[in-house]
Every structure is written in C-alpha cells, then in structure tokens.
Amino acid sequence: xxxxxxxxxxxxxxxxxxxxxxxxxxxxxxxxxxxxxxxxxxxxxxxxxxxxxxxxxxxxxxxxxxxxxxxxxxxxxxxxxxxxxxxxxxxxxxxxxxxxxxxxxxxxxxxxxxxxxxxxxxxxxxxxxxxxxxxxxxxxxxxxxxxxxxxxxxxxxxxxxxxxxxxxxxxxxxxxxxxxxxxxxxxxxxxxxxxxxxxxxxxxxxxxxxxxxxxxxxxxxxxxxxxxxxxxxxxxxxxxxxxxxxxxxxxxxxxxxxxxxxxxxxxxxxxxxxxxxxxxxxxxxxxxxxxxxxxxxxxxxxxxxxxxxxxxxxxxxxxxxxxxxxxxxxxxxxxxxxxxxxxxxxxxxxxxxxxxxxxxxxxxxxxxxxxxxxxxxxxxxxxxxxxxxxxxxxxxxxxxxxxxxxxxxxxxxxxxxxxxxx
Amino acid sequence: xxxxxxxxxxxxxxxxxxxxxxxxxxxxxxxxxxxxxxxxxxxxxxxxxxxxxxxxxxxxxxxxxxxxxxxxxxxxxxxxxxxxxxxxxxxxxxxxxxxxxxxxxxxxxxxxxxxxxxxxxxxxxxxxxxxxxxxxxxxxxxxxxxxxxxxxxxxxxxxxxxxxxxxxxxxxxxxxxxxxxxxxxxxxxxxxxxxxxxxxxxxxxxxxxxxxxxxxxxxxxxxxxxxxxxxxxxxxxxxxxxxxxxxxxxxxxxxxxxxxxxxxxxxxxxxxxxxxxxxxxxxxxxxxxxxxxxxxxxxxxxxxxxxxxxxxxxxxxxxxxxxxxxxxxxxxxxxxxxxxxxxxxxxxxxxxxxxxxxxxxxxxxxxxxxxxxxxxxxxxxxxxxxxxxxxxxxxxxxxxxxxxxxxxxxxxxxxxxxxxxx
Numbered sequence: 001x002x003x004x005x006x007x008x009x010x011x012x013x014x015x016x017x018x019x020x021x022x023x024x025x026x027x028x029x030x031x032x033x034x035x036x037x038x039x040x041x042x043x044x045x046x047x048x049x050x051x052x053x054x055x056x057x058x059x060x061x062x063x064x065x066x067x068x069x070x071x072x073x074x075x076x077x078x079x080x081x082x083x084x085x086x087x088x089x090x091x092x093x094x095x096x097x098x099x100x101x102x103x104x105x106x107x108x109x110x111x112x113x114x115x116x117x118x119x120x121x122x123x124x125x126x127x128x129x130x131x132x133x134x135x136x137x138x139x140x141x142x143x144x145x146x147x148x149x150x151x152x153x154x155x156x157x158x159x160x161x162x163x164x165x166x167x168x169x170x171x172x173x174x175x176x177x178x179x180x181x182x183x184x185x186x187x188x189x190x191x192x193x194x195x196x197x198x199x200x201x202x203x204x205x206x207x208x209x210x211x212x213x214x215x216x217x218x219x220x221x222x223x224x225x226x227x228x229x230x231x232x233x234x235x236x237x238x239x240x241x242x243x244x245x246x247x248x249x250x251x252x253x254x255x256x257x258x259x260x261x262x263x264x265x266x267x268x269x270x271x272x273x274x275x276x277x278x279x280x281x282x283x284x285x286x287x288x289x290x291x292x293x294x295x296x297x298x299x300x301x302x303x304x305x306x307x308x309x310x311x312x313x314x315x316x317x318x319x320x321x322x323x324x325x326x327x328x329x330x331x332x333x334x335x336x337x338x339x340x341x342x343x344x345x346x347x348x349x350x351x352x353x354x355x356x357x358x359x360x361x362x363x364x365x366x367x368x369x370x371x372x373x374x375x376x377x378x379x380x381x382x383x384x385x386x387x388x389x390x391x392x393x394x395x396x397x398x399x400x401x402x403x404x405x406x407x408x409x410x411x412x413x414x415x416x417x418x419x420x421x422x
Numbered sequence: 423x424x425x426x427x428x429x430x431x432x433x434x435x436x437x438x439x440x441x442x443x444x445x446x447x448x449x450x451x452x453x454x455x456x457x458x459x460x461x462x463x464x465x466x467x468x469x470x471x472x473x474x475x476x477x478x479x480x481x482x483x484x485x486x487x488x489x490x491x492x493x494x495x496x497x498x499x500x501x502x503x504x505x506x507x508x509x510x511x512x513x514x515x516x517x518x519x520x521x522x523x524x525x526x527x528x529x530x531x532x533x534x535x536x537x538x539x540x541x542x543x544x545x546x547x548x549x550x551x552x553x554x555x556x557x558x559x560x561x562x563x564x565x566x567x568x569x570x571x572x573x574x575x576x577x578x579x580x581x582x583x584x585x586x587x588x589x590x591x592x593x594x595x596x597x598x599x600x601x602x603x604x605x606x607x608x609x610x611x612x613x614x615x616x617x618x619x620x621x622x623x624x625x626x627x628x629x630x631x632x633x634x635x636x637x638x639x640x641x642x643x644x645x646x647x648x649x650x651x652x653x654x655x656x657x658x659x660x661x662x663x664x665x666x667x668x669x670x671x672x673x674x675x676x677x678x679x680x681x682x683x684x685x686x687x688x689x690x691x692x693x694x695x696x697x698x699x700x701x702x703x704x705x706x707x708x709x710x711x712x713x714x715x716x717x718x719x720x721x722x723x724x725x726x727x728x729x730x731x732x733x734x735x736x737x738x739x740x741x742x743x744x745x746x747x748x749x750x751x752x753x754x755x756x757x758x759x760x761x762x763x764x765x766x767x768x769x770x771x772x773x774x775x776x777x778x779x780x781x782x783x784x785x786x787x788x789x790x791x792x793x794x795x796x797x798x799x800x801x802x803x804x805x806x807x808x809x810x811x812x813x814x815x816x817x818x819x820x821x822x823x824x825x826x827x828x829x830x831x832x833x834x835x836x837x838x839x840x841x842x843x844x
Contacts, residue, residue, distance in 0.1 A: 023474075023478040023479075025478070025479050025481070028481075030481060032481065032482045035482050036477070036481055036482045038478075038481065039473065039474070039477050039478035043473060044470065044473055044474060047469060047470075047473055047709060048466065048469075048470065050656075051461065051465060051466055051469055051655070051713070052445075052461070052466060054656075055458070055461050055655055055656055056445040056447070056460075056461035057445075057447050059447070059450075059452060059454065059458055059460065059793060060454045060457050060458045060793065060795065061788070061793075062656070068656060094516065094517070094520065094704070095516070095678065095703060095704025095705055096704055096705075097676065097678030097679065097680075097703050097704035098516065098520060098676060098678070098703055098704055101675070101676055128690050129690075130690075131679075132679050132682070132685075132688050132689060132690060132692075133678045133679035133704065135690050135691075135692070136677045136678060136679060136682065136692040137676070137677060137678060139677070139691065139692050140673070140675045140676070140677040140692065141675070144675055151690065178688075227705070233473070233477055233708065233709055234472075234476075234477055234484070234485075234490060234705075234707075234708035234709070235705040235706045235707040235708040235709075235711070236707065237707060238704070251562070253523070253562045253563070253566055254519065254520060254523055254559070254562070255558045255559060255561070255562040256517065256519030256520070256555045256558060256559060257519065257553075257554050257555035257558060258519075260554070260558065263554075264798075265798060266554050266600075266797065266798055267554060268550050268551075268552075268554060268557050268573065269557075269561065270554075270557075270558040270561050270562065281517060281519050281520055282516070282517025282518055282519035282520055282555065282657075282660070283517055283518075283649070283656075283657040284657045285656075285657040285658065285659060285707040285709075285710035286655065286656035286657045286710070287469060287655055287656070287657075287707075287709040287710045287713055288707035288708070288709045288710045289657070291473070291709055366483070371481060371482065371483075373482065375688065376686075376687060376688055
C-alpha cells in the first residue's frame with residue numbers, strides 16, 4: 001500500500017466528482033464534517049438570492065411569492081428521502097435540542113396515556129455517553145413530568161434496563177458522538193417495542209452519512225441535525241420526524257403559531273395542524289434554512305451514483321483505510337482505536353484515544369491542516385464525509401499524525417490546553 | 423399642507439441620513455417594517471463573510487476564531503441598549519415563541535414557589551387580542567401545569583382581572599400587533615406587582631421602534647423579535663431577558679447544551695450557566711444571527727442623532743401625519759382609525775378598519791407599491807419605521823389609498839381574497 005495506491009483509488013472512485021460540490025480550503029484535510037459540514041458551492045449564491053432579492057426586493061411578499069412558508073416541509077421532504085421517511089412526515093424546525101423536547105414530551109405523554117397507572121411506565125432509558133444536550137433535555141423533562149431518567153454505561157446494558165422495569169421511552173443517538181459506535185436501529189427498536197417502550201432516535205451523526213430507514217425500522221420519533229453530514233451551515237435548523245401513527249395523538253408543548261392549523265387566521269385558541277406540521281413552532285430562520293437546503297442537495301446529488309448505500313460503502317472504505325494506516329504507521333505511539341472494527345457497529349468516524357496529550361495532538365494536527373477534534377478526556381475524533389474526502393486525504397492525515405507523534409511536535413507549548421477551554 | 427411641505431420636512435429631518443443604511447426597492451413605500459424590517463445594506467457583505475470566510479475557510483475553528491460562541495451575548499448586549507437591559511442580562515436565542523415558553527415556565531415556577539398553596543396563584547392573565555403565538559404558548563403551559571389562562575377583552579379589564587383573584591403572571595405584548603395600542607410598561611408592571619403578579623413582556627412591536635426601559639419599569643421577564651423593527655431578516659433569532667433577581671432562581675425546561683455552565687466539558691448531568699446564559703438552548707443559526715447583528719446596528723446608528731427618543735419623535739410625527747392626511751383626504755370612504763390618537767397609547771403603526779373590502783384594498787395598494795398588510799377581519803395595518811420612512815412617503819401612501827378607494831380600484835377581481843389565504 002502506497003500513497004499512489006490511494007491516488008489510484010480516488011481515480012477509480014465513482015463518487016469522486018461529488019467533491020466538486022464543495023468549497024474546501026487548500027492544504028486542509030477536513031476530518032470534522034461530523035461537527036460542521038463543509039460549505040456547498042451553491043450556498044453563497046442561494047443565500048445571496050434570499051437576502052438580496054427575496055428579502056431586499058420582495059420583502060414581506062416572499063412568504064408567498066418565494067415560498068418561504070413552505071420551506072419547513074419542502075426541505076423536510078428532501079431530508080425524509082435520506083432517513084426513510086415518507087413525504088409529509090418530516091419538517092425542518094428549531095434546533096435538535098428543542099425538537100427533542102417536543103418529541104420526548106409526546107413520547108412521555110403517549111406512554112403515560114397507554115397505561116392508566118402512569119408511574120408504572122415512568123422510566124426513560126438512555127446511554128450515559130449520549131450527546132449531553134439529549135441527556136439535559138431528558139433530565140429536564142423527567143424532572144418536570146415525574147419520570148426517572150435511567151442511564152446505562154454500555155450498549156449491552158440497554159436490554160437489561162428495558163427488562164428491569166416498565167420503561168416508557170428508550171432515547172438513543174444512532175451513532176455515538178464520541179466513540180462512533182453505531183446502533184442497529186431496527187433491532188433496537190424491535191427490542192424496545194417488545195418491552196412496551198417507545199423509541200426516540202437522534203440521527204445527528206447518521207443522517208446524510210449512512211442509510212437510515214425510520215419507516216423500515218418502525219421507529220416512533222426522530223430528530224436530527226442540519227449542520228453535520230447534511231452540510232447545512234453553522235447552527236443550521238434541525239429536523240423532526242414522528243411516525244404517522246403518533247403524529248396526531250398529542251399536541252406538543254411548544255405550540256407556536258407556525259404549528260397552528262391556520263396560522264394566518266390569528267385565532268386566540270390553538271388548533272394544531274394535521275400531521276407533522278404541528279411540530280413547527282415559531283418563524284424559521286430563513287437565511288439559515290436556505291443554506292440548509294443547499295447542504296441537503298449535496299447529499300441528494302449522490303442519488304445519481306448509488307445514493308447513501310454507495311456513500312456508506314465509501315465511508316467504510318475510508319475508515320477501514322484510516323484504521324489500517326494508523327495501525328501500520330503509528331505502532332508504539334500509545335494510540336488505541338475506540339471505534340468498533342465491525343462495519344455493522346461503526347458510524348462514519350474513527351476515534352482514537354491516547355492517555356497523554358490527546359488535546360495537544362489534535363491542535364498540532366490542525367496546525368498542519370488536518371482538522372479533527374478533541375473530545376474529553378482523551379479522544380482524538382476524526383469524521384469521514386464520503387461526499388468530499390479522498391483516499392489520499394486519509395493517507396496524508398495518518399502521515400501527519402505519525403509526524404506529530406514521532407517528532408514530539410505535540411509537546412510544543414502552543415498546542416497545550418488552556419485552563420479554560422470553550 | 424402640501425406634498426412640498428412633506429419634502430421640506432424630509433430635508434429638515436435630522437434622522438434622514440439613516441435611510442441610507444437600507445436597500446429599499448424603487449417605487450415602493452414600505453409600511454410593513456413591523457412584519458419584516460427592510461434589508462440593511464451591510465447585511466449582504468457580512469453574511470457573505472460568515473459564509474465564505476468563517477464557514478468556508480475557517481470551518482469549525484470559527485466557533486473560537488470568529489467568535490461564534492459569543493454571538494448570543496454580543497448581539498444580546500446590543501439589543502439590551504435598546505430595551506433598557508444592562509450588559510449580560512439579555513441573550514439572542516431561538517424564536518419568540520420558544521423564548522416565551524422559557525420565561526413563562528420560569529414565571530409560573532417562581533410564582534408557584536412563592537406561595538406554598540400553588541393553586542392559589544394559578545392564573546395567567548393576558549389579552550384576547552395578544553399575538554396568537556403568545557396565547558398558544560400560554561395555553562399550552564397552562565394546560566400542562568394546571569394553571570388557568572384568563573383572557574380579557576380590553577386593556578381596561580386588566581386591572582379588574584388582577585384584582586379578581588390570585589394571579590401568578592400577567593403576560594402582555596407592549597404594542598398590540600393589530601390595533602397598534604401601546605401599554606405603559608412601568609404603570610402596568612407596578613399594577614401587576616401591587617397584586618402580587620409577575621409580568622412577562624413581549625416587545626415584538628416595540629423593540630427598536632420606541633424607547634423601552636425594562637430595568638426602569640422593574641419588569642420581570644421579556645422576549646422580543648429580531649425581524650421587525652430590529653431589521654434582522656426573515657425569521658431572525660429572537661431575544662430573551664430576565665431580571666437578574668429571577669435569572670438564577672429557575673432552570674428553564676429547554677435545558678440544552680448551550681445553556682450549560684461548561685458546554686464543552688460534555689458532562690452527562692446538566693449544570694445551568696450563571697445568569698441569562700442558561701436561557702440558551704441549542705446551537706444558534708449563525709447566518710441568521712449575522713444578519714440580525716447588522717439589523718440591530720442600524721438602530722444603534724441612531725444613537726448619534728438622539729437615539730430612540732429621536733426615532734420615537736419622528737415615528738409619532740409620521741403617524742400623526744398619516745392619520746391627519748387620511749382624515750382630510752379619505753372622508754366618506756368608510757375608513758375608521760383603530761389606533762389610539764393619544765401619543766402615550768400609540769405604537770409605531772396606524773391601523774384602519776373598513777367593513778367592506780379591507781383585504782382587497784391592501785392588495786390594490788401593494789399593486790401600487792404601497793406595502794401594508796391586512797389583519798382579519800377588517801384591519802388595514804400600516805407600520806412606520808422612522809429609520810427609513812420619509813414624510814413624503816406618508817403623503818404618497820395616502821394619495822394612493824385615496825385613489826384606490828375613490829376609483830373603486832379595489833373591486834378588481836385580482837385583489838379579492840381567495841378562499842384559502844395563507
């Protein structure tokens with residue numbers, strides 16, 4: 001295996017042209033698309049159009065003339081194609097945290113309604129390693145509604161937790177943000193249902209990165225992020241999906257006017273819109289919505305080349321190569337691979353751990369143009385977006401990692417962690 | 423009074439140059455800045471910078487290098503200068519509806535904690551004419567928390583409602599979106615406090631339009647909108663203020679990671695940030711935030727010319743002129759002035775009503791380039807943004823209104839209301 005072999009693989013890569021959709025800074029190997037996806041080339045013109053023509057020239061009339069009012073559904077349907085939702089089942093709105101509050105409220109309410117003695121179903125199960133904002137929202141709702149939030153320390157502990165008592169809701173993130181471990185959505189959903197629990201899925205690190213099939217898995221609720229693998233831009237609006245069997249069973253508490261059946265009738269009493277539209281709340285941030293649509297379109301462009309199945313195959317090839325190269329090149333460097341080797345258990349990232357210097361190593365790599373990120377306490381995290389990464393990027397990244405470690409470059413004072421890190 | 427008199431007033435207007443900050447389509451008299459403020463000229467370049475340089479080139483590093491992480495506070499402090507909040511008391515986040523959910527939750531919780539027998543304080547008072555999304559959020563929270571939402575039909579009925587029983591929270595919008603009636607914030611707050619109630623103010627139609635002094639009025643909570651008189655762009659993020667005496671008394675339920683004391687420590691348990699920062703939730707929509715800052719800056723630019731007091735004086739002169747001209751020019755046209763004549767009771771808009779054809783008249787005016795809006799059932803609403811409106815615009819608008827009415831232009835089929843209006 002040589003660098004030329006990687007270049008040859010890039011030449012043979014049927015997805016290679018998808019990279020041309022993005023602005024990528026010269027000299028950078030960007031392995032942080034799982035934190036903030038790269039900029040689609042189409043976004044600048046589209047955002048400028050919304051700003052200059054739709055806002056500047058057409059002003060308030062753009063709600064109708066430019067179709068602003070339909071954007072949550074229009075972009076929602078596009079995302080739906082990437083996560084196994086049918087048209088009309090998914091909308092773009094708010095942030096992942098806010099959407100999680102909505103669906104978790106719904107799930108708890110539906111679970112409580114299903115069993116007259118509500119305390120009998122008073123447990124939310126999740127993983128201690130779940131993304132913190134998910135846990136914070138669940139903690140908040142559990143406290144308010146008198147539920148218990150029960151956290152398990154490993155995926156293997158989920159089934160015993162479901163079996164140990166009456167569980168209302170299982171709340172999982174499909175791909176662990178720190179380890180990159182992937183859940184089997186269909187199997188886990190089936191397991192939860194077998195124990196009488198509803199399932200809420202957070203697709204933050206899976207939507208746009210790998211095939212997701214919410215309908216096929218018979219999931220109950222899902223939320224996800226617009227600015228990671230969907231390339232929607234910093235703080236892009238998030239999305240929310242509710243299975244149609246639940247969508248109209250509950251009025252979610254953030255009952256804002258955009259979720260009203262007739263928002264422009266301005267009636268004093270709330271009447272929820274049919275279906276998923278009731279999960280809208282306030283007025284959407286239009287400039288950010290416009291960029292999000294460009295990002296989603298970059299993923300949909302892969303449909304001409306085999307879609308998410310092809311992206312997934314390339315993603316696994318990239319992460320396989322990265323793991324292989326790290327193990328060949330960085331032996332005796334004190335690195336261990338945190339992310340599972342089994343394809344069925346791996347998302348689109350590889351996390352390494354190192355007892356000493358993980359933070360500084362990441363900084364030294366960034367100084368060399370290899371952008372990953374650090375996750376406390378000791379994780380070096382590298383995301384692989386198959387839309388724009390090349391095999392040669394993987395090769396080069398590992399060469400840089402090797403240089404940083406063997407040259408002790410990371411010990412340089414400028415790479416050390418400050419006392420207060422944000 | 424002639425059109426030339428209006429032109430002379432524009433020449434003499436010390437605020438006239440502030441209009442140069444905006445892109446305004448030729449031939450348009452824009453009287454809908456209370457629904458969507460006009461585009462600041464600075465926004466295109468600033469948004470392009472965030473998109474191309476900060477997102478495209480710097481990517482994830484912009485959270486620190488471009489100060490993205492500080493934007494909610496930085497823009498919040500700027501808005502604070504416009505509404506009488508001190509630095510560090512106000513943040514930009516989410517939508518008005520979502521922020522209202524946060525502060526109303528806090529207000530209800532604090533009210534309930536103040537009185538051991540919570541049902542004794544179980545009433546939220548508001549106006550039936552309040553903006554619907556405010557009522558929907560209050561209705562939702564009242565249902566969930568077991569409070570009663572009591573709506574009054576006129577401002578005069580607020581005091582009796584406060585006196586009639588133990589009220590937890592008085593929730594008011596300072597300027598009525600439909601009638602343009604203005605509340606006396608200090609007096610109403612004092613009244614509520616005298617009856618043991620907390621006050622939540624929605625500043626949607628007042629922030630940036632007239633002097634607001636939350637601290638001076640001793641208010642408890644406030645939310646407001648970024649896309650009306652703050653000119654922040656379609657769906658711009660909203661803001662939230664909590665008096666420091668309340669800010670740390672409660673963990674608001676939308677306890678997302680951006681409101682955590684140390685979001686990047688990724689701890690599984692929620693620890694609220696000190697002060698107003700705990701009212702943040704998820705990741706902010708950065709492109710829309712960038713445009714919002716440009717909009718807020720257009721209002722702050724008035725500080726060199728007397729600030730909001732000067733803007734208020736011009737706003738009242740504009741609305742006085744509009745009312746006067748309507749009454750002179752459109753006698754016997756079936757129009758009546760809904761907005762109060764008294765300056766102390768008037769926001770920055772004038773609403774007219776007409777039994778027949780209100781919707782069609784608004785459409786006919788828009789076709790002539792005079793952009794106001796219709797509010798059911800019979801209101802023609804005209805907003806006056808003193809930053810960019812001229813006295814001659816007022817004159818011309820009324821001439822167009824006269825022409826539409828006397829020529830029966832509004833009866834044209836293309837201006838009639840469709841069955842389903844959005």
